Amino acid sequence: MKYDVIGDIHGCFDELLQLIKELGFERETNGVYFHTDNRTIVFLGDLTDRGPDSLKVIDFVYDLVESGVALYTPGNHCDKLYRYFCGRDVQIKHGLETTVAEFKALSSEDQVKVATKFKKLVEDAPLYLQLNDTQLIVAHAGIREDLIGHTHKRVRTFVLYGDITGERHPNGMPVRRDWAKHYEGERTVVYGHTPVKVPRKVGNTINIDTGCVFGGSLTAYRHPEDQTVSIPSSMPLVEEKFHSFEDES
Structure with a gap:
């Protein structure tokens, strides 16, 4: 199988449409997308928050899935x-406030539709994906080799947040160990979560969160071709949001 893994979108709907077109996907008259080379799109999470069109992204991704x-x-x-959609007590900050503002502007009927779609999307989704006979692993913040095949709480924390230490950088971003530097597995791990200026390939890992919502780009990784395709962002550049892995262990 051939896959196009798309990095963190964060509500950047226009860039998503441009990237899908650049990847060669076409839209039929009934609205369904297809690829003449029988490729499959893979979304690695963080569809919403911070960007301008989070709800459009939800609808679009839901329909594609x-x-x-x-x-x-x-x-x-x-x-x-x-x-949040389940009614649990969450802090509406760190980008969630933009999605909530969009959501609250909807009619009550449309709110039910959006929440129902998104909850189904998440509930039907695996914690991470093992594709092409497990040779391609797609995990939001990455995964260590010894954790592949497991789904316990420690794996969930790693996949969603990375190898966090509990500390924070001066800019407020969490300190994460550079797990990719120590990954020696033969399987390719594609991940995002930590914004980098350009796709970061270390061994058989590649970070494709190129910070679209922070003025970078939206990137896809093509497997098995081992290629990346990026679309420049229309958002203003926020330099301090991009991560440097220098001097990290």
Whole structure:
């Protein structure tokens, strides 16, 4: 199978449409997308928050997954929005406030539709994806080799948040161990979560969160071709949001 894994979208709907077109997907008259090379889109989470069109992204991704054109695995922002839609007590900040503002502007009928779609999307999704006979692993914030095949609480924390230490950088971002530097597995792990200026390939891992919502780009990783395709962002550049892995262990 051939896959196009798309990094963190964060409500950047226009860039998503441009990227899908650049990847060669076409839209039929009935609205269903297809690819002449029988490719499948894979979304690695963080569809919403911070960007301008989170609800459009939800609708679009839901339709692609339901039509069988795409696969999806959730990110930490997806998990938090899911808990919000379930009525749980979550802090409406770190980007969630933008999605909630869009949501509250809808009619009550449309709110039910959006929440129902998104909850189904998350509930039907695996914690991470093992594709092409497990040779391609798609996990939102990555996964260590010894955790592949498991889904216990420690794996869930790693997949959603990365290898966090509990500390924070001066800019408020959590300190994460550079797990990719120590990954020696033969399987390719594609992940996002931590914004980088350009796709970061280390061994058989690749980070494709190129910070679209922070003015970077929206990136897809093509498997098995081992290629990336990026669309520049229309958002203003926020330099401090991009992560540097220098001097990290």
